[in-house]
Amino acid sequence: MVSDLDEEELLKLIREGNVKVSFFLGDKTIDKNIQIYNFLKRVGLPDHLEGHKLLTEIFKLCLEDDSYLYNMKNKLYKELSTKFNKNYKNIEKCIRYSITICWDNMDYDDRDKLFGYSINYNKDKPTTKQFIYTITNYLKNNLINIDLRDNNRYT
Numbered sequence: 001m002v003s004d005l006d007e008e009e010l011l012k013l014i015r016e017g018n019v020k021v022s023f024f025l026g027d028k029t030i031d032k033n034i035q036i037y038n039f040l041k042r043v044g045l046p047d048h049l050e051g052h053k054l055l056t057e058i059f060k061l062c063l064e065d066d067s068y069l070y071n072m073k074n075k076l077y078k079e080l081s082t083k084f085n086k087n088y089k090n091i092e093k094c095i096r097y098s099i100t101i102c103w104d105n106m107d108y109d110d111r112d113k114l115f116g117y118s119i120n121y122n123k124d125k126p127t128t129k130q131f132i133y134t135i136t137n138y139l140k141n142n143l144i145n146i147d148l149r150d151n152n153r154y155t
Contacts, residue, residue: 032060035143039135043114044105051098054080054091055132062136063143069133092128099131114138 036059037047045052057080062068068076077088084091103111103125115134119126126134 032063032143036060036139039139040102043102043110044107045098045102049094049098049101051094051101054084054094055098057083058095058132059136059139062132063139069136072129072132095128099128100125102131 033056036056040052040055041047045055058068058076061076061079068079073088077091080086080091081088086094115126115130118134119130125131
């Protein structure tokens, strides 16, 4: 379905999470940051927390390179500490707090859909590694990954 909205209005609706997107605007793909931002907002993580920025960056990095998932302390947190000019412990504390807030705000159906039987979600919240790994895999399978520059795909 083609929209009569201009590009700016459509991007605003996408950022707010009011539109399900399955197409592209001009020669640009929908930004993964917007999709990650909307996902985190949907699962109950407020965007004013410092951990929201950190988790958005973590998921972006992990989607680009799987090796971040298997070497979090030495590779992922180190890169975040240089990028955001923060101490490793401060980054980990922000992420843990954000996971706690997200876990407390998340709907039970969403918890079950994302984490299944991997944890007892009535008693425990996931570890940082479990949370990042599970959400990254979910995002990998559910983000829009079509590039309009590949014109032969639709003919």
